[in-house]
Amino acid sequence: MNYFQREMECASRETMRDLQSARLAETVRHVYDNVAYYRRLMDERGVTPADIRSVDDLPKLPLLTKDDLRDAYPYGLLAVPLEETVRIQSTSGTTGRRVVAFYTQPDIDIWDECCARAIVAAGGTRADVVHVCYGYGLFTGGPGLNGGSHKVGALTLPMSSGNTERQIQFMVDLGATILCCTPSYAAFLAETIIEKGLRDKIKLKAGIFGAEAWSEEMRRDIEQKLGLKAYDIYGLTEISGPGVSFECAEQTGMHVNEDHFLVECIDPDTGEPLPEGEKGEAVFTSISKKAFPLLRYRTRDICVLSRRPCSCGRTLIKMSKPMGRTDDMLIIRGVNVFPSQIEAVLLNCGFPPNYQIIIDRVNYTDNFEVQVEMTPEMFSDTVKDIAAKEDELLGSLKSMLGISPKVTLTAPRSITRSEGKAVRIIDKRKI
Amino acid sequence: MAIEQISVFVENRPGALAEVTALLGGAGIDLRALSIADTENFGILRLIVSEPRRALEVLRAADYVGSATPVLAVSLADAPGSLAGVLRVLADAEINLEYLYAFITRQAGHAYVVLRVTDNDRAEAVFAEKGVEIADHGEIFA
Numbered sequence: 213m214n215y216f217q218r219e220m221e222c223a224s225r226e227t228m229r230d231l232q233s234a235r236l237a238e239t240v241r242h243v244y245d246n247v248a249y250y251r252r253l254m255d256e257r258g259v260t261p262a263d264i265r266s267v268d269d270l271p272k273l274p275l276l277t278k279d280d281l282r283d284a285y286p287y288g289l290l291a292v293p294l295e296e297t298v299r300i301q302s303t304s305g306t307t308g309r310r311v312v313a314f315y316t317q318p319d320i321d322i323w324d325e326c327c328a329r330a331i332v333a334a335g336g337t338r339a340d341v342v343h344v345c346y347g348y349g350l351f352t353g354g355p356g357l358n359g360g361s362h363k364v365g366a367l368t369l370p371m372s373s374g375n376t377e378r379q380i381q382f383m384v385d386l387g388a389t390i391l392c393c394t395p396s397y398a399a400f401l402a403e404t405i406i407e408k409g410l411r412d413k414i415k416l417k418a419g420i421f422g423a424e425a426w427s428e429e430m431r432r433d434i435e436q437k438l439g440l441k442a443y444d445i446y447g448l449t450e451i452s453g454p455g456v457s458f459e460c461a462e463q464t465g466m467h468v469n470e471d472h473f474l475v476e477c478i479d480p481d482t483g484e485p486l487p488e489g490e491k492g493e494a495v496f497t498s499i500s501k502k503a504f505p506l507l508r509y510r511t512r513d514i515c516v517l518s519r520r521p522c523s524c525g526r527t528l529i530k531m532s533k534p535m536g537r538t539d540d541m542l543i544i545r546g547v548n549v550f551p552s553q554i555e556a557v558l559l560n561c562g563f564p565p566n567y568q569i570i571i572d573r574v575n576y577t578d579n580f581e582v583q584v585e586m587t588p589e590m591f592s593d594t595v596k597d598i599a600a601k602e603d604e605l606l607g608s609l610k611s612m613l614g615i616s617p618k619v620t621l622t623a624p625r626s627i628t629r630s631e632g633k634a635v636r637i638i639d640k641r642k643i
Numbered sequence: 644m645a646i647e648q649i650s651v652f653v654e655n656r657p658g659a660l661a662e663v664t665a666l667l668g669g670a671g672i673d674l675r676a677l678s679i680a681d682t683e684n685f686g687i688l689r690l691i692v693s694e695p696r697r698a699l700e701v702l703r704a705a706d707y708v709g710s711a712t713p714v715l716a717v718s719l720a721d722a723p724g725s726l727a728g729v730l731r732v733l734a735d736a737e738i739n740l741e742y743l744y745a746f747i748t749r750q751a752g753h754a755y756v757v758l759r760v761t762d763n764d765r766a767e768a769v770f771a772e773k774g775v776e777i778a779d780h781g782e783i784f785a
Contacts, residue, residue, distance in 0.1 A: 625706045
């Protein structure tokens, strides 16, 4: 069995708890001293850094939400002087929802090491050729796996997303052995590789697929089509990016890198911690990062935690695949989409806020359609005028969301309303 | 003189057109000519009707989106080359044509072409100059 950092990944519960407690206490002191926002939240709750001595004290700390991060944008939660920071990453959201996370060089090293653990757990070694086609840039997917692959010492192909022809050509020509991308793109690549008759030319043995929900059925299908073993990976920009947790060969949940990120499962309604094994909202606390450490950050992802011993030998706590969300956020083709963003674009382009979002999954790819009602103001007797407005709307949606929906104009009052309230989202995906 | 055409937004689905026409029929509105511009998702139904204003009211009351547009109904001899002659007049004057559709009435030897141009006033002026006849609402519904 291979590990990237065996002493952490297989630490005894006592060793891990002691380390976590020390790091938590240090982090709480660090943010209390350096971030006015945290100081105010803790003062309001009557908690001081001296009250946080072990992981058992975690529930004394206030919970943090995406709204807190938005309030603090851009520098409000930065916990180190600017000269110590070297990088930002950002969520795909709108101006209103955008979150910018900061990293010092050691923070990036931690993140890269977490991704390296995921790659090694998927069987990666320095002899591998790691093909990364997550997007590079503000999105954490590409930079995270890229950094992890470097830490492993593997040859890294920084492909980024798009240009499927070139992806496949490099994969074949360079003999890529580990593929990192979203599961939907992996499925698309698989279809294309088979269509081109190149199935025998690829050497993939493992895939690390994350950033969106996918089913066991989809996993088996990708595994069979590409002849590899598919591993899930989880993360969020706010906490660092991919590698917050990762799957091992057992494929029964993702090990949380809990020497860096404490995980709790809370009742989303009351905020109270739930016992192990109960379904609730995942909450993370980063305990080793310096630039942007978050205390008790609510992910809105619903999952289950388990400390059941794992056949891989890792003692790191496992979380299930996220089973849903506590808010209305949709993850479409790996991108976070809030209905409120779509509403803002519609209003901005002169359309009424009478819309419906329809999502379906066909051949493992998300079909994303926005239906919007026609209005007298938008109507014209010529197709070209209406098409111009449709194009403008499509362009604005694309620049806001980062992905293109299909836009369908519908008759006034045609969008289903139930009890006077419009049904905004029809998610037909069966994941 | 321009006549009023009404345009209606119709979804591209079975029965959509039947519903609009039934609504107008039920209100006693006479249709003289129509054309439809279709796209993947929707169509624009354009109509020359006996009472355009009332037709729009009826449609709007039933939650349809529609508008009235002034268009020119050119009266033509039902003979080879007559439409080409009219279009040449527009082309020479560099007046852009958005769309057109033709219809005939019971008047023998006569056809009408509804023209939607970018500049009705200028089109009317060049038609007058070149002797192209324009029909008014009364003539069409005579």
